[in-house]
Amino acid sequence: MGYWTLLESKNAFRAYGSEREAKKWKKEADILATLQDLLYMCLIDQAKNYEEAIRLLEREKYDAAILDIMGVRGYDLLDETTRLGIPTLMLTAHALSSDNFVKSIRSGAQAYLPKDRITEIAIFLRDVLKGKGDKSKRSMWFKRLESFFEEKFGADWRERQDPEFWKKYFYI
Numbered sequence: 394m395g396y397w398t399l400l401e402s403k404n405a406f407r408a409y410g411s412e413r414e415a416k417k418w419k420k421e422a423d424i425l426a427t428l429q430d431l432l433y434m435c436l437i438d439q440a441k442n443y444e445e446a447i448r449l450l451e452r453e454k455y456d457a458a459i460l461d462i463m464g465v466r467g468y469d470l471l472d473e474t475t476r477l478g479i480p481t482l483m484l485t486a487h488a489l490s491s492d493n494f495v496k497s498i499r500s501g502a503q504a505y506l507p508k509d510r511i512t513e514i515a516i517f518l519r520d521v522l523k524g525k526g527d528k529s530k531r532s533m534w535f536k537r538l539e540s541f542f543e544e545k546f547g548a549d550w551r552e553r554q555d556p557e558f559w560k561k562y563f564y565i
Contacts, residue, residue: 424508428459431514446470455479457518460502462488468500475501480521482506482514491546495554498562504534507541532563 429437438453440446443466450458450473458474460467462485474481483497486508497505503521506514520533542550551559 427511428514431512443469447473450477457522459484461485462493471500471502480525482517482521484508489545491550495558535563
């Protein structure tokens with residue numbers, strides 16, 4: 394039996410007024426289909442809006458949640474999954490920044506992942522689940538992405554953050 398994983402996303406089936414908006418939503422639907430394929434070993438629930446996600450969180454017990462920062466109130470859902478003790482992975486493309494990285498982790502996310510690395514989602518999910526309750530393993534996903542973040546945010550991006558952040562959350 395696989396892990397129960399909640400995937401949150403915008404409603405990909407809603408009609409939109411412009412071709413550009415329609416393409417954006419098709420891309421979102423493609424991301425969800427990709428996640429379903431890559432996490433074939435998991436039992437997955439998808440929520441198309443914030444209210445549906447809350448209902449699922451109240452009704453089911455999840456081993457993990459994958460949320461899109463720019464999705465349907467991603468940070469609000471992160472507050473809920475954190476409150477419920479559900480390890481949460483934040484997935485993003487448009488909100489990829491060092492500030493959102495720090496905000497996500499400080500808000501309770503167990504991982505902050507770029508959509509560029511979506512093909513490795515099963516590895517990151519495993520890292521997060523292995524790190525649950527084990528301080529020494531908590532930053533395994535980060536070690537896999539450290540060079541990616543340095544390339545995107547600059548080699549000194551960690552030094553620009555509060556040193557206590559790294560001690561508290563990554564034990565580095």
